[in-house]
Amino acid sequence: MTSAKHSLLDQLIVSGSNFLIIVLAARFLDIGDVAKYAYAFGFYMFVYMVANAWVYQNIMAIGRRKLAVEGAFAHFAGLNFILVLISVPIIIVSFQLVISGGQLDLPWTDAILVGAFVATNQMIDFERRSLYFLDHSWFNGPAAVSLTGFLVRIVAIMIIQPSSFIAFMMILVVFSLPSLLFSAKRLLTAFKADFYSFVLLQIKNGKWMTLNIPVNWVWGQAPVFIMGSFLGPQAAGVYAAVRSVANLANVAMELIPTYFASRLSRLFSSGKQSVYKKYIMVVVVAGILAWGCVLILIILVGDKALSLILGEEFSSYWFLLYLFWGFNAFVFLSRIQFLHFRFVEKTGIVPVANLVGVITLSVSYFLWFSNLGVEGMAWAMIAGGGGVVSTQYLLSLSILKDKSSQ
Secondary structure (H helix, E strand, C coil): CCCHHHHHHHHHHHHHHHHHHHHHHHHHCCHHHHHHHHHHHHHHHHHHHHHHHHHHHHHHHHCHHHHHHCCHHHHHHHHHHHHHHHHHHHHHHHHHHHHHCCCCCCCCHHHHHHHHHHHHHHHHHHHHHHHHHCCCCCCCCHHHHHHHHHHHHHHHHHHHCCCCHHHHHHHHHHCCHHHHHHHHHHHCCCCCCCHHHHHHHHHHHCHHHHHHHHHHHHHHHHHHHHHHHHHCHHHHHHHHHHHHHHCCHHHHHCCHHHHHHHHHHHHHHCCCHHHHHHHHHHHHHHHHHHHHHHHHHHHHHHHHHHHHHCCHHHHHHHHHHHHHHHHHHHHHHHHHHHHHHHHCCCCCHHHHHHHHHHHHHHHHHHHHHHHHCHHHHHHHHHHHHHHHHHHHHHHHHHHHHHHHHC
């Protein structure tokens, strides 16, 4: 696998780029068009989740040697390409239905560009993630793919300053195309005689993760669609823009599955349980302290921060940022819990907890918080996050108690 430094740099580039894109959308586009971009990104995340179940997790299980020697990597590239081909027309129609209220006779330009955006994003994402498991240099590694695929288009948006959704999406697509050259050659050898049986095997191996995709997607992406459906695109745009600022925490939280995971893995596998537990506690305490410091800053200067980052029209939503930051505390704790479950081979706890979180979010929003507008969704997310963390904790206690009594 690639070094922690390579993967961390790559993850920071991608997370930072995702944040900057939504910020630039808020700066240059109408708030309703910001909602459109949020919908587009939500559809992309669904495709990514399918790829994670069928491609990325199976690549990780096969290992570097088989990928290189047996030519499995080319097969995975073909599988990802097929996934994109199948997904794009479905996404085009789905996006058109969402933004038109079910009227398919409206212009399809926006929807077609969204399909192209999802396709290019997923092709680039496959290339950068799969390179984690192959030999490479700095010049053809995952960070290089991310720089050409994600960062270049940020610069293009800042220079061109598009004022329409069509122009914005065209920039995202066109300026990402050069990075597809990394994988173009590999696709030529992807479809060999045993490709069909290979695809069926990967889908079979990823069946349990596939079943968990709807819950995971609803947990992460459904709120913006709920906002758009019940409160209109303006509310969805505000939700997406302010949430993106709170999601800056994701840049720091990428340290959990990269930098911290590699060190915890070594400690756990070496049998140093006491040191392993102390290291986890240090990470948790440091994370909570950092979260608390930012919370104080939001209380003091949250309105000025939103005005500086997103524009003057967002400064009045500082309390929404405060709520989203509260939700981030549960995201942080759930990720630490998941890391531990992965080491003790109890990851089955996670989908159950996510389902509880989705139910809690939905019930609390529609029963108690729907009259609070966008802030109501933020409160519901906090309730759902608390449900996830509590369920994971209680289930882990129950499982450990059962094991100790055997």
